[in-house]
Amino acid sequence: MTNKVITITSGKGGVGKTTATANIATALAVDGARVVCIDADIGLRNLDVVLGLENRIVYDLVDVVEGRCRLRQAMIRDKRLPNLFLIPAAQTRDKTSVSPSDMVRLIDELRTECDWVLIDSPAGIERGFRNAIAPADVVVVITNPEISAVRDADRIIGLVEAEEKGPVRLVLNRLKPELVKREDMLSPDDILELLAIELIGIVPEDEKVILSTNRGVPIVLDGKSQAGQAFRNIATRLAGQNVPFLNLEDRNGFFGRISRMMRSGGD
Amino acid sequence: MSTFFDRILGREKRSARQAKDRLKLVLIHDRIDMNPGTLETLKDELIEVISRHVDIDPGAVHIKMTQDGRQQRLIADIPINPSGRRRSRKNV
Numbered sequence: 001m002t003n004k005v006i007t008i009t010s011g012k013g014g015v016g017k018t019t020a021t022a023n024i025a026t027a028l029a030v031d032g033a034r035v036v037c038i039d040a041d042i043g044l045r046n047l048d049v050v051l052g053l054e055n056r057i058v059y060d061l062v063d064v065v066e067g068r069c070r071l072r073q074a075m076i077r078d079k080r081l082p083n084l085f086l087i088p089a090a091q092t093r094d095k096t097s098v099s100p101s102d103m104v105r106l107i108d109e110l111r112t113e114c115d116w117v118l119i120d121s122p123a124g125i126e127r128g129f130r131n132a133i134a135p136a137d138v139v140v141v142i143t144n145p146e147i148s149a150v151r152d153a154d155r156i157i158g159l160v161e162a163e164e165k166g167p168v169r170l171v172l173n174r175l176k177p178e179l180v181k182r183e184d185m186l187s188p189d190d191i192l193e194l195l196a197i198e199l200i201g202i203v204p205e206d207e208k209v210i211l212s213t214n215r216g217v218p219i220v221l222d223g224k225s226q227a228g229q230a231f232r233n234i235a236t237r238l239a240g241q242n243v244p245f246l247n248l249e250d251r252n253g254f255f256g257r258i259s260r261m262m263r264s265g266g267d
Numbered sequence: 268m269s270t271f272f273d274r275i276l277g278r279e280k281r282s283a284r285q286a287k288d289r290l291k292l293v294l295i296h297d298r299i300d301m302n303p304g305t306l307e308t309l310k311d312e313l314i315e316v317i318s319r320h321v322d323i324d325p326g327a328v329h330i331k332m333t334q335d336g337r338q339q340r341l342i343a344d345i346p347i348n349p350s351g352r353r354r355s356r357k358n359v
């Protein structure tokens with residue numbers, strides 16, 4: 001089985017799903033792949049603005065599901081990368097206008113014509129989440145190094161495992177190395193020990209993420225941002241290549257330990 | 268729990284340590300869908316059932332939930348009193 005349909009989900013809201021979807025999709029497209037990203041957050045769409053494509057929307061996901069347009073017509077081509085596309089969510093409908101089997105059918109149609117499909121899941125454990133994970137080959141769970149976000153991530157991991165979906169991977173977003181160093185923030189080691197799933201990326205807190213969202217230009221296109229580099233590394237790892245974890249904090253050994261752990265584990 | 272002296276001597280656990288310890292407990296109960304109180308009830312019932320068949324000392328029973336990867340495990344350590352002692356105690 002190929003691992004080309006990636007759902008990005010979290011449990012707790014606001015931890016960085018949309019930011020991660022936009023950036024991983026862009027990074028994969030920069031490397032030449034044909035990528036379609038889908039905003040599954042019906043009623044609260046945002047992937048369009050993070051990608052800077054909000055003015056180009058004509059049709060959306062619900063239009064495709066209800067047969068008002070063909071799939072191709074709802075695929076908006078990116079401004080910068082001709083091999084990157086967005087299928088936006090409907091803004092004035094709710095999650096029940098799409099079912100998990102609608103999603104599976106729609107994504108099956110996409111499998112033949114692209115290299116990657118990335119699905120931006122809504123927060124929560126209800127219908128929107130079910131829709132988003134139904135077609136997934138790989139589920140990427142995002143969390144912040146915060147007690148409530150980790151707890152919700154654990155719940156999501158349990159639900160995804162119960163569905164016997166493909167591999168589940170963890171992204172730790174908005175890590176502040178200084179806080180971890182003074183032992184006032186859960187470390188990657190702590191979180192991995194508790195959640196017991198495989199890590200695929202650590203993204204530091206980076207104020208450039210906010211600037212890039214303001215502009216509608218994903219941070220991976222900024223060669224100098226650490227968060228951008230972290231998202232590029234996640235894309236590379238999804239594509240099956242091993243890259244060492246960023247050394248966000250030299251004086252503290254935990255990133256070194258994690259990267260050693262990952263290398264020795266080898267995936 | 269840190270004591271008053273721990274606090275004034277600066278020995279209070281760092282907040283990350285507290286977060287981790289608290290999360291560990293919360294996750295155990297979330298995963299098995301059982302409240303901390305239910306675990307106590309389970310322990311009492313277990314002791315009662317086992318006492319029907321063998322002589323045990325309820326105070327020596329240890330029951331705890333542990334984590335093995337994403338798998339939760341209920342570990343019970345139940346020392347059984349030697350049968351000789353049981354008989355002699357009955358005779359007293």
Ligand SMILES: Nc1ncnc2c1ncn2[C@@H]1O[C@H](COP(=O)(O)OP(=O)(O)OP(=O)(O)O)[C@@H](O)[C@H]1O
Pocket residue numbers: 010012013014015016017018019020041046122123173174175203204205206207209210213227
């Ligand atoms: N690494 C980071 N550094 C700084 N800010 C970040 C980072 N990642 C995300 N953010 C900010 O966090 C906020 C929430 O991010 P985002 O919208 O991607 O989360 P979400 O999980 O999709 O939220 P929702 O659950 O509402 O869909 C945004 O303002 C975003 O710019």
Ligand SMILES: [Mg+2]
Pocket residue numbers: 017018019041046120121
């Ligand atoms: Mg979002």
